[in-house]
Amino acid sequence: QITLKESGPTLVKPTQTLTLTCTFSGFSLSTSGVGVGWIRQPPGKALEWLALIYWDDDKRYSPSLKSRLTITKDTSKNQVVLTMTNMDPVDTATYYCAHRTALEDFDYWGQGTLVTVSS
Amino acid sequence: SSELTQPPSVSVSPGQTASITCSGDKLGDKYTCWYQQRPGQSPLLVIYQDTKRPSGIPERFSGSNSGNTATLTISGTQAMDEADYYCQAWDSSTNVVFGGGTKLTVL
Numbered sequence: 001q002i003t004l005k006e007s008g009p010t011l012v013k014p015t016q017t018l019t020l021t022c023t024f025s026g027f028s029l030s031t032s033g034v035g036v037g038w039i040r041q042p043p044g045k046a047l048e049w050l051a052l053i054y055w056d057d058d059k060r061y062s063p064s065l066k067s068r069l070t071i072t073k074d075t076s077k078n079q080v081v082l083t084m085t086n087m088d089p090v091d092t093a094t095y096y097c098a099h100r101t102a103l104e105d106f107d108y109w110g111q112g113t114l115v116t117v118s119s
Numbered sequence: 120s121s122e123l124t125q126p127p128s129v130s131v132s133p134g135q136t137a138s139i140t141c142s143g144d145k146l147g148d149k150y151t152c153w154y155q156q157r158p159g160q161s162p163l164l165v166i167y168q169d170t171k172r173p174s175g176i177p178e179r180f181s182g183s184n185s186g187n188t189a190t191l192t193i194s195g196t197q198a199m200d201e202a203d204y205y206c207q208a209w210d211s212s213t214n215v216v217f218g219g220g221t222k223l224t225v226l
Contacts (some may be wrong), residue, residue, distance in 0.1 A: 037215065039162075045145075047162065047205050049215035060214055096161060103168055104209060105152040109161040 004027035004036075004110035005098050011086050011116050014096065016042025018115060022080040022097030026108075029055055029075050036080040040093040041112075048093075052100060053080055089117045123206055123218035130224045137193040141206030143146075144187060149208045151189035153182060156220075157202045165204075166191060195201045201225045 007100060008020035022036060029036060050104040051071040052060045061069050070083045094114045100105035124142045131137035151169055154162035160179060164173050166182035169189065179194045189208075193200055206218040 005197075024131045039217075045189050046220040047156075047207075049207075049217055052215060063212075063214065098162075101167075104150055105164055105167040106154075106162070107167070107173060107209070109163075112161055 002099055002108040004099060004108060006095060006097050006110045006113040008095075008113060008115065009117065010114060013119050014117060016089050018082075018091070020082045020095055020097075020113065020115075022082070022110060023091050024078050024080070024097075024099065027099060029053075029073055029078070029080070031055055035100035036073070037098050037100050037106060038080075038082045038095060039098060039106070040091075040095045042090075042093040045093075050084075050095075051082060056102075064085055087117045091115070092117045112114045116119075123208060123216055125204075125206060125218040125221045127219070128129060128222045128224065130226055131193075131196045132226055133198060134195055137196045137200070137225075138195075139191045139204050139206075139223065140187040141190075141191070141208075141218045142187055143208065143216075146187050146189055147185045150164055151182070151184050151206055151208045153180075153189075153191045154205045154207065155200075155202045155204065162205065196223075196225055198225050 004024040036056040038050040053071045068085045073080045094112040096112045097110045099108040153166040155165045156162045169184040170182045181192045205220045
C-alpha cells in the first residue's frame, strides 16, 4: 500500500525559505520509472505542478518557479524534500506530494499541507 | 511549455452524460490523465493514458484523446460525481502541465 505524507511549517514569513518533506512508504524511489512530484493549490484555485524527481535523480521544475525551487531525495529514508526560496503571500497554498508512475500519472497523493505566508 | 484549457464549469442532470474537455496543442500526441477532487480532499486519479481506469474507478468514467482535445466522459452521472476535475499531460520539455480545472455540478 502506497502512502505519502507532507510535513513542514504551516506559517512562514515573506522572504523566508520554505522546506517541505514528503515521507512515503509502499514503494522505492530507486525503482526504474518511479518519481515523486510536488503540486500546490492556492485556496479556491487550480492545481499547479512545482517539481518532480525521478528514480535516477533526474529533476524537473516548473519553468515559472525554477529559480526558487530545489528538490532532493533521500532514498534510504524514503523522503523527498522541496525547498522554495523567497516566499510571498501569493505562495499561500496547500502543498501536495504525489507518486509518479512509469505511466506518467500521479496515482497516489498525500493529504496535503496548508502553508500560509504572512508576516 | 504548453497550456491546457478546460471549461470552468459543466452542469449535468443526474443520470445524464457529462463531458469535460481539455484542449492543448497537439494534445492527442501525448498521454492525458484526469483527476477528480472533491472539496477538502486530495486529487484522485480517475483516467490515465487517455482511456484507462485505475482499479476501483467506476465504469461510468471514460476518456478519449484526439487531435487537440482530450475528453472525460461520465455516463449516468451521480450526485457523488460532483467535484472539480483536472486534466494533466506533459509538455515537450517533459514538464507536467495541469489544466485549469472544471467544476462539475450535478443539478
